[in-house]
Each structure stands twice: as C-alpha cells, then as structure tokens.
Amino acid sequence: MAAACVMETAWPASLFWGGERPEVLVAAVMSTAVAFGGGLGLAAGFFAALFRGPMAQEPWGGLFVAYMLVGLASGLVGHRLLVRRALAAAPGALVAALLFRMALMLFQPPTALGLWLAGTLHALLYTMVVAVPLHALVLGLQGGGYQSWTPWR
Amino acid sequence: MRHEVAAPEGLGRAAVVLIILALLLTVWQHIAWGRGARAWPERLVMRLITPAVALASSVVAGVHDVAFSLAAAGRLGRDNQCLRDEAARLRADNARLSEQVAENKELRKALNAPMPAGLERVAVAEVIARSPGLIKRRAKIRVADGVELAKDDILLSGGYLVGRVLEAMGSVGEAVLIVDSQHAVAALDQRSRDEGMLYAQPPSGGPDLLRLDKVVGRSDIAVGDLVLTSGLGQVYPKGIPIGRVIQITASPASSRVLSATVKPPMDLQRLSFVTVGRVSGVR
Numbered sequence: 001m002a003a004a005c006v007m008e009t010a011w012p013a014s015l016f017w018g019g020e021r022p023e024v025l026v027a028a029v030m031s032t033a034v035a036f037g038g039g040l041g042l043a044a045g046f047f048a049a050l051f052r053g054p055m056a057q058e059p060w061g062g063l064f065v066a067y068m069l070v071g072l073a074s075g076l077v078g079h080r081l082l083v084r085r086a087l088a089a090a091p092g093a094l095v096a097a098l099l100f101r102m103a104l105m106l107f108q109p110p111t112a113l114g115l116w117l118a119g120t121l122h123a124l125l126y127t128m129v130v131a132v133p134l135h136a137l138v139l140g141l142q143g144g145g146y147q148s149w150t151p152w153r
Numbered sequence: 154m155r156h157e158v159a160a161p162e163g164l165g166r167a168a169v170v171l172i173i174l175a176l177l178l179t180v181w182q183h184i185a186w187g188r189g190a191r192a193w194p195e196r197l198v199m200r201l202i203t204p205a206v207a208l209a210s211s212v213v214a215g216v217h218d219v220a221f222s223l224a225a226a227g228r229l230g231r232d233n234q235c236l237r238d239e240a241a242r243l244r245a246d247n248a249r250l251s252e253q254v255a256e257n258k259e260l261r262k263a264l265n266a267p268m269p270a271g272l273e274r275v276a277v278a279e280v281i282a283r284s285p286g287l288i289k290r291r292a293k294i295r296v297a298d299g300v301e302l303a304k305d306d307i308l309l310s311g312g313y314l315v316g317r318v319l320e321a322m323g324s325v326g327e328a329v330l331i332v333d334s335q336h337a338v339a340a341l342d343q344r345s346r347d348e349g350m351l352y353a354q355p356p357s358g359g360p361d362l363l364r365l366d367k368v369v370g371r372s373d374i375a376v377g378d379l380v381l382t383s384g385l386g387q388v389y390p391k392g393i394p395i396g397r398v399i400q401i402t403a404s405p406a407s408s409r410v411l412s413a414t415v416k417p418p419m420d421l422q423r424l425s426f427v428t429v430g431r432v433s434g435v436r
Contacts, residue, residue, distance in 0.1 A: 006206050010210040011213075014221075043167065043171060046171045051198055053182070053195065054196075054202075059179070059182060059186075060178050060179045061183075068172075068175065
C-alpha cells in the first residue's frame with residue numbers, strides 16, 4: 001500500500017488523462033482483496049486510507065470508509081469470482097473505483113457534478129488499465145501463478 | 154487454491170479492530186486540525202512516505218525526460234534544422250537592414266546638412282560609379298527621376314565641397330571631385346583671409362588631402378583654420394567650406410610664400426550620397 005501510495009502521489013503530470021490519474025491505491029486494495037480475501041482487503045483499505053490522508057491532505061474519515069468498503073467488498077465478492085485471473089482486475093477495478101468515488105462523494109461532495117462525472121469516467125477507465133498489470137504482479141507475488149489472462153473461467 | 158487468511162469470525166474481529174482504529178485516527182486528526190496542527194500519525198506517515206515520493210518523482214521525471222527525448226529526437230532534429238534556416242535568413246535580413254540603416258543615416262546626413270549661402274538644394278544624388286584610379290577622380294551620380302542635373306551643379310557632403318557636375322544627362326551626371334589631380338579651386342583661409350589655389354595632393358595611400366598653394370598675403374595661416382571657396386574664377390560660389398588646415402610648409406624660395414595641407418572632413422573614396430546644390434537663381 002505504501003508503494004501504491006508513492007506511485008499515486010508521484011504520478012507524473014504528463015501522464016494525467018483528462019486531468020485525472022488512475023486510482024492506484026484503489027486498484028491495489030482491490031487486487032489485494034481479490035487475491036487474499038476480505039480480511040486482508042479490509043486491512044489494505046485501512047492502510048491505503050492511512051497513507052493517502054496525509055499525502056493528499058484529505059480528512060481520514062471519508063477515506064477510511066471508502067477504501068475499507070472497497071477492500072471488504074472486493075474481498076467478499078471478488079475473491080470468490082475473480083481470483084487468479086489477471087484480466088479480471090479490469091472489471092473489478094472499474095467497479096471498485098466507482099464504489100470508492102461514490103463513497104467518497106458522500107464525504108466530499110463535488111462542487112460541479114458535470115466535472116465530477118467526467119473526471120470519474122476518466123479515472124475509472126484509467127484505473128482499469130493500470131489494475132491489470134498490478135493484479136498480475138500481486139498474483140505473481142502471491143505465488144502459484146495465475147490460471148488465465150481471461151476474466152472468465 | 155485460495156488464500157483465505159481470516160475465518161468469518163476472525164474477519165469480524167479484524168474488522169471491528171480496524172474500524173475502531175480508523176475512528177480513533179479520524180477523531181485524532183479532527184482534533185489536531187481544529188488546533189491548526191497535524192496529528193502525530195499523520196506526521197509519521199508523511200515522514201515515511203515523502204522521501205520515497207521525492208525519489209520516485211525524480212526517477213519518473215528522469216525516465217519521462219529520456220523517453221520524451223528519444224521520442225522527440227527526430228522532430229527535434231527537424232525543428233533544429235528549421236531554426237538554423239530561420240537564423241540564417243534572419244542574419245541575412247539583419248545584414249540587409251543594417252545596410253539600409255547605414256544608407257538611411259547617410260541620406261539623413263546629406264538631407265539635413267546646411268546649405269552654404271547662395272546655394273539652393275536641388276536633390277540628394279547617389280554615387281553609382283567611381284573612376285578606378287587615384288589620379289583621375291571622377292564619379293557618376295544619379296538623382297531621383299524627374300530631377301534634372303545641370304552642368305556646374307555643385308556637390309556637397311555634410312555642407313562641405315565635394316566637386317561639381319561636368320556633364321549632365323537628365324538625372325545622371327558625371328562629376329569631378331576636388332581631389333582630382335586636374336582640378337583646382339580658388340580658396341581662402343576664413344580667419345586670415347589668405348588666398349591661394351587648392352589642388353589635390355599627390356596620392357600617398359593615406360586619406361585624400363588637398364594642398365593650398367602659393368598662399369600670398371599676411372601669411373597668418375594656421376593649423377586648424379577653415380578653408381573656404383574664395384569665389385574667384387566664378388567656378389564655385391564664395392564661402393563653401395572645403396576642409397581644415399592640418400599642416401603648413403614654407404616655400405624654399407621665400408618664407409612669405411606658404412603651402413598648407415588641407416584635409417576635407419569626409420572620406421571622398423567612400424561617398425555614397427552627395428547633396429546637389431545650385432547657385433540660387435540659375436536654372
């Protein structure tokens with residue numbers, strides 16, 4: 001999570017897409033949760049919020065709820081459906097990032113909904129792209145290799 | 154193979170612990186922010202993460218720069234060539250403009266020079282040809298279309314005498330310069346009123362000089378005196394400045410007969426423009 005936080009914070013401005021960077025921490029939490037289950041997913045979400053709060057100077061409350069929700073949901077649902085499939089990270093990240101953004105929106109309401117929607121769309125798609133190699137890396141670190149690149153069985 | 158690390162009851166306990174921790178941290182942060190400070194855990198996280206972020210940023214920036222340079226190498230090469238061409242064109246433009254500025258300066262000088270009394274300005278003429286030798290010093294001049302040159306029109310530069318038109322063909326004329334070896338001007342020293350004939354000094358490779366010969370009078374001529382046309386012979390009107398005395402030599406025959414070396418203020422070999430003057434009332 002610390003590495004993902006560093007990656008997200010140091011994301012170069014030239015690689016922003018539509019003014020958005022990918023939700024690397026969300027992808028990392030989702031990937032950890034899918035690979036290891038809900039318990040570690042929840043812990044991953046906790047640490048993701050713990051690291052991001054000070055670095056982004058955002059209040060911890062909303063971040064804890066959003067990240068831990070993503071970790072818990074990904075662990076409970078994704079661990080049964082998507083584990084050991086690298087490409088499964090793409091739709092998983094899409095849902096996780098959407099869940100994260102919507103949860104966070106409750107704590108940090110956007111000033112302009114149109115801009116928020118456009119930004120969220122870019123961030124979701126960007127996170128999907130980043131999540132695939134990240135999930136492959138997590139599965140590789142977990143050992144045993146992954147069964148397929150396809151998200152289906 | 155699944156790596157379930159927590160049983161459902163374990164998950165519940167972990168979740169409760171994490172939620173309590175999250176709540177405590179949130180409250181801690183809230184209280185710290187209320188005091189305008191940062192919570193201790195925040196400072197710890199920042200101290201741990203910030204160096205790594207700085208390192209990652211510099212690495213990413215370096216990689217990005219290298220990648221960008223490689224990707225843009227071809228385009229940069231083309232841009233560089235375009236800029237070189239542009240610089241060469243601008244240098245040529247600059248040289249042309251500098252030449253125009255110099256020409257403009259000379260024209261202004263010719264136009265703004267005061268006209269000696271009794272002369273009226275006809276036009277400013279461009280020197281379009283010069284005789285090649287150092288003995289016969291002639292120049293071909295041209296004025297703007299519509300202006301007619303006339304024989305015996307007087308040429309000036311900066312208000313000083315340069316020569317006169319020998320032959321006129323419409324707007325083009327051939328002029329003899331005062332440094333021509335066959336040319337002579339009746340001149341006088343403005344201060345002492347000593348008179349004499351002014352000839353071209355034989356060329357020595359240095360600047361064009363004139364010799365005021367056979368100065369007969371009080372012989373009070375001195376270095377620095379201004380020499381003017383005397384009007385004798387009626388070739389040139391009286392009172393046109395020619396140059397200043399730079400040297401005086403006594404004649405071997407009589408110490409009362411002196412020769413003075415006179416230097417015109419302009420470089421007659423490099424004249425580009427001259428003012429054409431005409432005796433007032435003469436067409």
